[in-house]
Amino acid sequence: MQRALELARRGIAVSSPNPAVGCVILDRAGQVAGEGWHEYDLVEHAEVVALKVAAQHAGNRLLGGTAYVTLEPCNHTGRTGPCTDALIASGLRHVVAATIDPNPAVAGHGMDRMREAGIEVTLGVCQAEARRLNEGFARWSQHRRPLVLMKVAMTLDGRIAPPPGQHTLRQPYWITSEAARAAVQPLRWQADAALTGVDTVLADDPMLTDRSGLRRRRSLQRVVLDSALRMPLDSKMVATAHNDLVIFTVSNDISRINALQSRGVRVDVLPAEAGRVPLGKVLDKLGEEGILTLLTETGTRLNTALLAGGLVDRVHLFVSPQLMGSDAVPAFRGMAHAIFMEEVEVERYGNDLGLCSLLKDPWPEISCR
Numbered sequence: 001m002q003r004a005l006e007l008a009r010r011g012i013a014v015s016s017p018n019p020a021v022g023c024v025i026l027d028r029a030g031q032v033a034g035e036g037w038h039e040y041d042l043v044e045h046a047e048v049v050a051l052k053v054a055a056q057h058a059g060n061r062l063l064g065g066t067a068y069v070t071l072e073p074c075n076h077t078g079r080t081g082p083c084t085d086a087l088i089a090s091g092l093r094h095v096v097a098a099t100i101d102p103n104p105a106v107a108g109h110g111m112d113r114m115r116e117a118g119i120e121v122t123l124g125v126c127q128a129e130a131r132r133l134n135e136g137f138a139r140w141s142q143h144r145r146p147l148v149l150m151k152v153a154m155t156l157d158g159r160i161a162p163p164p165g166q167h168t169l170r171q172p173y174w175i176t177s178e179a180a181r182a183a184v185q186p187l188r189w190q191a192d193a194a195l196t197g198v199d200t201v202l203a204d205d206p207m208l209t210d211r212s213g214l215r216r217r218r219s220l221q222r223v224v225l226d227s228a229l230r231m232p233l234d235s236k237m238v239a240t241a242h243n244d245l246v247i248f249t250v251s252n253d254i255s256r257i258n259a260l261q262s263r264g265v266r267v268d269v270l271p272a273e274a275g276r277v278p279l280g281k282v283l284d285k286l287g288e289e290g291i292l293t294l295l296t297e298t299g300t301r302l303n304t305a306l307l308a309g310g311l312v313d314r315v316h317l318f319v320s321p322q323l324m325g326s327d328a329v330p331a332f333r334g335m336a337h338a339i340f341m342e343e344v345e346v347e348r349y350g351n352d353l354g355l356c357s358l359l360k361d362p363w364p365e366i367s368c369r
Contacts (some may be wrong), residue, residue, distance in 0.1 A: 001024075001068050001070070001096065001098060001125045001126045002024040002034070002126065003022075003024050003032075004023055004024045004068045004069060004070050005022060005070055005096070005098070005126060005129055005130065005133065006022065006024030006109075007022030007023070007024070007035055007036065007037040007046070008020045008021050008037055008038075008046070008070045008130075008133055008244075009022070009133065010022070010037045010039075011037050011038050011039060012133075012189070012190055013044075013074040013189055013190060013214065013215060013217060013238030014039045014040060014041070014215055014217045015037075015038050015039055015040050015134040015217075015270065016040065016136070016137075016192050016217065016218075016290070016292050016293075017040070017125075017137075017140070017290035017291075017292055018038060018040050018137070018190075019038070019070045019071055019134045019162070020037070020038065020070075020133055020134060020137075021037065021038045021045065021046040021069065021070050022036070022037045022038075022046055022049045022069070022070050022337065023035065023036050023037070023049070023050040023068065023069040023070070024067070024068045024069075025050045025053075025055055025065060025066070025067050025068075025092075026056070026065050026066045026068070027053040027058040027061040027062055027065045027271075028061055028062070028063060028064035028065050028093070029061065030318065031058075031064075032058050032132070033053070033054035033058035033061065033062060033065065034049075034050040034051060034052070034053035034054025034055075034056075034057065034058070034339060035050050035053065036048070036049025036051075036052075036053060037049070037218070037230050039117070040122035040217055041217060043079055043080060044080060044272040045080055045083050045089060046069065046070075046186070047067065047069055047071075047073055047083040047086060048080065048086050050067070051067075051086055051087070051090050056092075062090050062092065063091040063092075063093075063324075064091070064092075064093045065090075065091075065092050065093065065094075066092060066093065066094040066095070066096065066330070067094070067095045067096065067290070068096045068125075069095065069096070069097050069098070070097075070098045070099075070121075070130045070133070071097065071098065071099060071101060071130065072097045072100045072101040072108070072110045072111055073087055073095065073110045073111075073114070073316060074101070074106065074110055075095070075106065075107075075109045075110040075112075075113045076106060076250045077179065080154065082113075082359040083110070084114055084133065085098055086195055087111075087114060087119070088113075088114060088119065092119060093119065094119065094120045094121075094122070094124055094222060095111075095114055095119055095120070095121050096122045096123075097111065097121065097122070097123050097124070097125075097274050098123075098124070098125055098127050098129070098130030098131075099123070099124070099127045099130045099363075100265050101102075101141075102134070102137065102138035102141050102197045102362070102363055103141040104142065104286060104364055105143065105234050105343045107318040107364070111123065122355060128166075131285065131363050135147050135293075135313070135314070135358075135362050135363070136192070136292035136293035136362075138362040138363045138364075139264075139291055139292070139313060139362035140287060140290075140291075140292045142362075142364060143287070144284070144287040144288065145178070145284060145286070145287040145295045146192065146193070146283060146286050146287055146291045146292055146293055146294040147292065147294065147313045147314070147362055148283070148293045148294050148296060148306065148311050148312050148313050148314075149187065149191065149293060149294065149296065149313065149314045149315075149316060150296045150298075150303065150307070150312045150314070150315045151184060151295055151318070152181065152186060152303060152305060152315070152316070152317050152318070152331050153173040153175045153176045153181075153184075153318040153320070154175060154260050154317065154318070154319060154320070154331045155175060155319070155320050155322045155323060155328075156244075156319060156321055156322065156323055157230065157324060157325070157328075158217075158319070158324045158327035158330055158331045158332065159175075159324035159325075159329060159330060159331065160175060160299065160329050160330070160331045161173055161203065161328065161329035162324060162328050162329070163173075163256075163324075163325075163327040163328050163329070164329075167203065167284055169202060169203060170203070170204070170232075170235075171204070171205070172204045172205070172206065173203075174214065175322075176318045176319075176320045176321050176349070176352045177317075177320070177349060177350045177351065179349040179350045180318045180320070180349040180350070180352040180354065181348070182349075183318070183349055183354060184280065184297075184318070185210065185211055185212040186212055186214075187221055187233055187295055187316060188208075188209075188210040188211075188212065188295060189210050189212040189214045189216060189218065190194075190293060191293045191294060191295040192218070192220070192221060192292050192293050192294070193220065193221035193222070193223050193286060193291045193293075193294045193295070194208050194210060194220055194221070194222055194223065194294070194295045194296075194297060195223040195225065195282075195295070195296045195297070195298065196222075196223070196224055196225075196296070196297050197224065197225045197226070197227035197292055197298045197299055197301070197302045197304075197346050198225065198227075198230050199299050199301070200230075200297070200298060200299045200304075201224060201226075201231060201235055201237060202230065202232070203299070204236075205232075205235055205236050206236065206237070206256065206297075206329075207236050207237065207240065208222045208237060209240070211221070211250075214319075219242070220244065221244055221245075221246065221289075221291060222237060222241075222244055222245045222246070222247065222283070222285075223245075223246055223286070223294075224237065224245070224246070224247045224248070224342065225247075225248050225249075225277045225282065225298075225302065226247050226248070226249050226251075226277070227249060227250050227251065227261070227272070227275065227276050227277050228249070228251055229247070229251040229253050229256040229257070231247055231260065231265075233259055233260070233263065238263050238265055239263075241263055241264040241265045242264055243264065243266075245264070245265050245266065246265070246266040246267070246268060247260060247265060247266070247267050247268070248268050248270055248277045248282050248285070249267060249268070249269055249270070249277060250257065250269065250270060250271065250272035250275070250276070251269070251279055252269060257269075262350075266280060266295075268285065270282070270285075271346075279305060279306065279309055279311060280309070281367045283311065293324070296310070299329070300329060300330055300331065300332065300333050301333075303321075303331055303332050304332045304333055304334060304335060307332065307335065307339055308336060308337075310334065310346050310360070311357055312360070313357060313358070313359060313360045313362055314356065314358050315339075315341065315356070315357055315359055316354065316355070316356050317353075317354070317355040317356075318349070318352055318353070318354050318355075319352060319353045319354075320351075320352050321351050321352070321353075339359065341355065341357035341359070341367045342357060343357065343358070344356065344357045345357070
């Protein structure tokens with residue numbers, strides 16, 4: 001199963017909006033006969049890819065063999081036929097799956113189908129690792145909203161920028177080290193979209209691009225929340241827009257909308273909530289577009305609003321060992337309730353610390369049968 005997980009990770013950024021899945025087929029002698037993983041553009045699921053390889057190398061030795069797969073094989077017809085049918089037809093004796101499919105409408109059905117066909121099934125092997133790999137798919141398949149990963153770079157006293165007047169506008173101000181900043185790129189690579197607010201654009205003029213250099217199927221969708229359409233037309237994001245930048249606004253300023261659209265920027269006007277862009281509707285819209293995972297890199301107001309609204313699933317904090325004082329810009333302001341981070345993962349990037357914690361488990365409570 002560890003090898004199947006390695007294979008599944010090859011599907012990161014190329015399998016979305018499908019899950020990243022890996023499969024290893026053993027022949028009846030316990031020898032590896034075939035391997036496969038899923039890439040969306042190549043259509044076939046990991047199990048079918050692995051079975052085709054195994055059929056070429058093992059032939060009749062597949063009878064009585066075992067399949068290890070990181071997600072429950074599907075038992076429905078979509079772009080492909082059911083993987084359960086392919087596994088049953090192969091003559092395998094045993095199928096080991098790391099976790100059940102998170103979609104309540106299909107969860108467990110694939111395993112039931114194989115049991116009915118006389119295949120022995122085992123569930124739950126390396127389940128935690130498999131579920132971590134597909135948290136975005138788990139959130140989206142149940143709620144049609146992306147998993148929200150919040151990234152914040154801050155000081156020990158929770159500040160994200162120096163006091164007003166001590167920072168040159170539209171110039172980046174780095175809180176954390178180069179090593180910590182490099183650790184953000186894999187987060188962008190694994191995400192389908194990255195979100196920021198116009199205040200951050202006005203302050204730092206970021207690119208918000210995936211500079212990991214790793215393969216991805218579709219460009220990172222860059223998202224800006226801009227209630228009053230203050231987005232500078234000469235910003236780096238607008239200058240590099242190529243069907244990968246969308247601005248959500250509540251403004252109907254036609255001249256500004258036309259100016260942005262003429263530069264390749266998509267502008268979506270939403271109904272205002274308290275004069276602001278409605279965060280829930282933004283997540284709904286992104287979910288409709290098949291965005292499984294959304295990385296937020298925002299300022300004080302949006303950080304606070306996302307957490308207060310219970311919209312953040314996982315938080316990544318990059319903490320620099322410096323103190324800026326109370327006059328500096330806070331990461332959060334006016335939190336009505338404390339947010340507790342449990343089972344915190346800690347990484348070190350030079351003198352900086354990375355803290356990661358799951359705030360809301362996107363996987364449903366489904367027992368392994």
